[in-house]
Amino acid sequence: MERIEQHASFGGSQEVWRFHSDALGATARFGVYLPPAALRGDRCPVLYWLSGLTCTEQNFITKANVQAHAAQHGLIVVAPDTSPRGDGVADDPAYDLGQGAGFYVNATQAPWAPHYRMQDHVAEELPALVEARFPATDRRAVSGHSMGGHGALVTALRHPGRYRSVSAFSPIVAPSQVPWGRKALAAYLGPDPAAWAEWDAVELLKTARERLPLLVDQGEADEFLARELRPDLLEAACAATGHPLTLRRQPGYDHSYYFIASFLGEHVAHHAAALRG
Numbered sequence: 001m002e003r004i005e006q007h008a009s010f011g012g013s014q015e016v017w018r019f020h021s022d023a024l025g026a027t028a029r030f031g032v033y034l035p036p037a038a039l040r041g042d043r044c045p046v047l048y049w050l051s052g053l054t055c056t057e058q059n060f061i062t063k064a065n066v067q068a069h070a071a072q073h074g075l076i077v078v079a080p081d082t083s084p085r086g087d088g089v090a091d092d093p094a095y096d097l098g099q100g101a102g103f104y105v106n107a108t109q110a111p112w113a114p115h116y117r118m119q120d121h122v123a124e125e126l127p128a129l130v131e132a133r134f135p136a137t138d139r140r141a142v143s144g145h146s147m148g149g150h151g152a153l154v155t156a157l158r159h160p161g162r163y164r165s166v167s168a169f170s171p172i173v174a175p176s177q178v179p180w181g182r183k184a185l186a187a188y189l190g191p192d193p194a195a196w197a198e199w200d201a202v203e204l205l206k207t208a209r210e211r212l213p214l215l216v217d218q219g220e221a222d223e224f225l226a227r228e229l230r231p232d233l234l235e236a237a238c239a240a241t242g243h244p245l246t247l248r249r250q251p252g253y254d255h256s257y258y259f260i261a262s263f264l265g266e267h268v269a270h271h272a273a274a275l276r277g
């Protein structure tokens with residue numbers, strides 16, 4: 001494991017590390033922010049952030065101003081890449097499949113299956129590594145944006161008891177029902193939609209064993225709202241199952257990091273409260 005970036009930030013340390021990921025069968029990078037409390041030697045809870053299509057570990061750590069909020073609340077923040085990468089890793093020329101578009105699933109289909117095990121990477125491998133190698137507790141929260149919002153919801157729903165809180169910005173809530181999701185799930189999991197249900201938040205809500213409250217922010221001027229994101233489907237699924245949901249529709253905001261940065265402080269405060277309890 002090798003540290004390849006280190007920057008002082010808000011009294012803490014923003015770092016990027018690379019290591020050989022057994023889950024991905026490839027070299028993987030992740031960003032980690034260590035707040036001042038962690039540098040003083042305190043063990044801190046961890047917020048995992050899952051980014052969207054075309055992102056690397058860099059987008060969130062350079063655009064969202066997360067360090068200011070994490071420093072204030074004493075949270076470690078971990079930001080993985082969005083797929084396995086490398087010359088020997090399958091790819092596709094389109095921006096919404098292959099490298100940069102792992103969709104946080106464990107692929108079962110060729111040519112993706114050997115490396116595209118992002119769910120194992122973010123839900124198993126990284127927490128084990130972070131809790132062993134950094135001053136981290138096993139109190140975890142998960143959040144993300146768009147494809148990563150889908151990743152956050154699905155990861156929390158698939159692992160009852162593992163996360164104290166979950167939130168999302170502009171998530172793809174029902175990948176089985178929208179073009180981005182249908183394309184990716186068909187490629188990674190095969191053409192049978194029955195295999196997609198365990199990677200679809202709206203489907204997982206029907207049988208959830210834990211009713212962890214969901215906090216979701218969605219911009220009303222988001223260019224992907226009606227075609228890809230469909231918060232109405234999440235609202236209906238939560239109403240049907242009695243799952244607690246706070247869905248905030250934010251007038252005038254688009255799909256960008258300007259939107260994320262505007263409300264990230266409220267999400268970090270929400271996670272910090274859950275992680276303290």
Ligand SMILES: N[C@@H](CCC(=O)N[C@@H](CSC=O)C(=O)NCC(=O)O)C(=O)O
Pocket residue numbers: 051052053054055059063095145146147148255256257
């Ligand atoms: N066609 C666009 C789509 C890419 C895009 O908008 N990516 C978003 C996430 S979308 C859903 O997962 C993003 O976070 N981009 C990175 C950023 O820093 O804004 C394109 O290819 O640009």
